[in-house]
Amino acid sequence: MAGSRGDERAWIRGAQSGSVSDLEALFRHHWPRAYRAAYLVVHDSAAAEDIAQEAFLAAVRGLDRFDRRRPFGPWLHRIVVNRAIDWSRARALRRESGDTWLGLAEAPAPANSEYAQTLAAALADLSPEHRAVIVMRHLLEYTPGEIAEALGLPRGTVNSRLRRGLDELAGRLEEDPK
Amino acid sequence: MTRWHEPAPGEHEAEDRSWEIVRSAFEEHIPVPRKRDWRPLVAVAVGAALLAAAFSPPGNAVLGSLRDAVSGEDHLVSLPSRGSILVNAQGGVWVVKHNGSKRFLDGYDSAAWSPHGLYLAAARGNELVALEPNGRVHWKLARERQIGSPQWSYEGYRIAYLSGPALRVVNGDGTGDRLVTPHAGGSGLIALAWRPGTHELAYNNSRNQLVLLDVDRRRVLWRRPAAGLEQLQWSDDGQRLLVADGRPRILDATGRTVATFPKRSILPAAFVRRSHSVALAGIANGSSTVSIYSGSRYDRRRVVFSGAGLFAGLAWSPDGRWLLIDWRSADQWVFIRSAAVRRIDVRNIGSTFDSGPEHYATLGGWCCP
Numbered sequence: 001m002a003g004s005r006g007d008e009r010a011w012i013r014g015a016q017s018g019s020v021s022d023l024e025a026l027f028r029h030h031w032p033r034a035y036r037a038a039y040l041v042v043h044d045s046a047a048a049e050d051i052a053q054e055a056f057l058a059a060v061r062g063l064d065r066f067d068r069r070r071p072f073g074p075w076l077h078r079i080v081v082n083r084a085i086d087w088s089r090a091r092a093l094r095r096e097s098g099d100t101w102l103g104l105a106e107a108p109a110p111a112n113s114e115y116a117q118t119l120a121a122a123l124a125d126l127s128p129e130h131r132a133v134i135v136m137r138h139l140l141e142y143t144p145g146e147i148a149e150a151l152g153l154p155r156g157t158v159n160s161r162l163r164r165g166l167d168e169l170a171g172r173l174e175e176d177p178k
Numbered sequence: 179m180t181r182w183h184e185p186a187p188g189e190h191e192a193e194d195r196s197w198e199i200v201r202s203a204f205e206e207h208i209p210v211p212r213k214r215d216w217r218p219l220v221a222v223a224v225g226a227a228l229l230a231a232a233f234s235p236p237g238n239a240v241l242g243s244l245r246d247a248v249s250g251e252d253h254l255v256s257l258p259s260r261g262s263i264l265v266n267a268q269g270g271v272w273v274v275k276h277n278g279s280k281r282f283l284d285g286y287d288s289a290a291w292s293p294h295g296l297y298l299a300a301a302r303g304n305e306l307v308a309l310e311p312n313g314r315v316h317w318k319l320a321r322e323r324q325i326g327s328p329q330w331s332y333e334g335y336r337i338a339y340l341s342g343p344a345l346r347v348v349n350g351d352g353t354g355d356r357l358v359t360p361h362a363g364g365s366g367l368i369a370l371a372w373r374p375g376t377h378e379l380a381y382n383n384s385r386n387q388l389v390l391l392d393v394d395r396r397r398v399l400w401r402r403p404a405a406g407l408e409q410l411q412w413s414d415d416g417q418r419l420l421v422a423d424g425r426p427r428i429l430d431a432t433g434r435t436v437a438t439f440p441k442r443s444i445l446p447a448a449f450v451r452r453s454h455s456v457a458l459a460g461i462a463n464g465s466s467t468v469s470i471y472s473g474s475r476y477d478r479r480r481v482v483f484s485g486a487g488l489f490a491g492l493a494w495s496p497d498g499r500w501l502l503i504d505w506r507s508a509d510q511w512v513f514i515r516s517a518a519v520r521r522i523d524v525r526n527i528g529s530t531f532d533s534g535p536e537h538y539a540t541l542g543g544w545c546c547p
Contacts, residue, residue: 015204023204024197031193036186045188046499050515053196060204119182139182 005071012068027056030073033140034080040135041084043124051087055079077140078150081132085151088128122169133158134165202256202277252530254278257544258513258522259495262311263502264289264298264542267531271300271542273311280530283313288542292330292350295546299328299337306339308352317352331372331379332416336393338370338379345370345381347393358393359383371410371419373431380419382407388421390433400433413449413456420447420456428456428476437476446491451498457482459489459503468492468503483514491541504541 008029014022034055039048055076059066066072123131136147144162148155256278257263265272271289273281283289286307289300297316300307306325307318323342330337334350338358345362348355361384362368371380377394388404391397402421409422418436419429426439426447439458446459455472466489472478487507494501503512504527513522531539 020201020204024201027197027200028193031196032185032189035189035192036182039186039189045186045192046515048186049188049192049196052192053199056196056200057203060200063204119184120186 008072009068012063012066012072016063016066016068023060026072030076031056033073034076037077037135037139038080038084040120040123040139041081041128041131042087043120047087048084051080051083054083073140074142074146074150077136077142081136081140081150085128085132088131126165126168130161130165130168133161134169137162198260199258251526253526254280254511254524254530257495258515259497259500261496261544261546262295263493263544264291265531265539266542267539271298272531272539273298281312283309288326288328290328290330291543291545293332293334293546297334299330299339301325301328301339304341306337306348308337308350319348319352319355321346327368327370329370329372331377332374336372336377338372338381338393340368340370343368343384347379358391367408369407369410371412373412373419374414374416376416380410380412382410388433402429402433408445409447411447411449413454414452415454418449418454418456420449422447426458428454436474437471439471439476446489446504448492448494448501451494451496453498457492457494457501459492461488466505466507468501483512485512493541493544495544496546502541502544 008026011022011026011029015026031052034052035048038051039045042048042051058079059072059076066075123134126134132151133147136142136150137144142150144155144158147153148158151158254274257274257276260276262276263274265274266287266289269284271283271286273283275281283298283300286298286300286302286309289298291298292308295311297308297310300309302318302325304322304324305318305320306328307315309315321341323344326340328337328339330350336347337350338345338347340346340362343363344360345358345368346355347358358379358381362370362381363384369380369382372378373380373390377392378390378399379393380388380390382388382404386403386405388402388407388410390399390401392399404421404423407421407423409420411420411422412418413420417431419431421427421429422445425441426445428436428438430436440460448457449455450457450470450472453472455470456476457468457470459466459468461467465484465486467481468483468489470480470482472480482501483503485505485508487505489503490506491504492501493504499515501514503514505512509526509528511524511527513524515521527539
């Protein structure tokens with residue numbers, strides 16, 4: 001089956017020995033969730049692109065040392081989500097040297113649909129930290145224990161953020177985000 | 179399936195762009211057989227060179243070449259976005275491609291991109307030359323005086339250039355050369371800028387006036403005072419003109435002043451792509467700052483980068499996502515996308531382009547995917 005654990009190990013092994021096609025398979029398989037996770041935390045398509053791209057570049061730099069017995073996704077997602085939280089915090093703090101100027105330089109993101117109006121909009125009212133745990137749980141499908149480990153948080157904090165975040169989301173979305 | 183699994187805005191376009199960048203990084207990174215550890219031998223060689231330097235002129239030369247080899251490393255291994263950068267340097271012009279490859283076009287000066295980056299117009303002594311970025315010459319035109327500042331019109335059908343103080347225009351295929359004015363330029367530099375979408379040329383004349391001329395109809399559209407002009411630049415839609423002189427300002431297409439900026443001693447500037455917002459670099463108290471001015475009156479200012487010393491040039495990437503700052507005092511290029519996410523510093527720019535204290539390499543533009 002495409003994208004199975006066995007495939008992933010084979011792609012990593014191939015990429016470690018220099019195969020561009022194996023690296024591309026790994027990239028194409030993981031890109032959508034990496035980008036979506038970043039987007040749902042930062043709500044900025046250019047920043048999401050940067051964050052996901054940087055995570056893959058970090059993967060390329062660390063490829064030689066990567067232990068292929070371990071799954072690639074959690075390692076990548078940890079980088080993506082932590083960077084997305086950092087970016088959101090920095091944006092909130094920066095007034096003078098802000099990032100919104102970049103928006104001036106770019107064409108507006110594709111006016112996409114319901115997506116921007118529902119899920120992303122509903123998440124926008126939460127803090128980046130709350131968004132991150134919700135995204136890790138429901139988009140990336142990690143357990144609370146795995147989220148706690150990835151973000152360096154106590155498990156109780158993850159659970160409380162999930163509970164509060166879902167309460168907020170429930171009022172805004174027609175369907176259960178699960 | 180739920181909304182969690184729907185594509186996010188921009189996801190697919192970002193995937194293709196990012197794959198190209200990741201692939202480039204990977205190809206540079208592909209593992210190679212481990213090299214022998216030469217460090218002990220290098221240490222012995224350096225020690226010997228130091229001893230030699232201490233006792234003899236030839237040794238001194240050895241030490242000098244070692245120092246150059248260490249400090250002159252080329253760090254510009256790729257560009258963060260598609261397109262190629264033109265650098266006017268001592269003795270010629272460099273074309274830097276996206277993958278970091280560099281071609282030196284010996285003997286050219288003042289090069290400028292054609293609108294789609296297929297050709298360059300460059301000066302070579304008293305010749306105006308149209309050539310491809312690989313150096314293949316398409317045509318050349320000799321004039322009596324030194325050639326300078328060639329500029330292509332927006333669709334490539336006209337090239338304005340200087341021959342001594344005379345401003346001339348020639349068709350993009352080298353035909354139809356004609357004089358516009360025998361004495362361009364006032365108390366500052368001579369500045370030229372074609373208005374996008376037209377054959378209207380802004381330039382400064384010898385009476386310290388800024389002139390907008392319809393070149394094809396030979397009709398002056400308006401004149402405005404402009405002393406000490408250093409730079410002219412139109413926004414992509416041709417509706418705003420940046421005038422960098424002693425009183426930097428933005429004009430609209432009719433020559434009316436829309437905004438003025440604080441006086442600065444040095445003013446590299448670049449309109450944000452597809453926007454009226456503008457990036458300006460200024461220097462005060464030994465420190466330079468790049469700010470983005472936006473809003474209909476340019477009253478919104480955001481500082482995006484500061485550093486000690488001089489910023490000599492600014493250029494936006496063709497897709498408008500990256501801003502390149504030529505930080506001359508630090509001998510660096512700084513590529514900025516988002517201050518929180520991406521910033522790439524490239525050192526040793528002077529050595530990379532063989533510039534020296536008297537002949538700095540200057541940005542000639544970042545063009546065309």
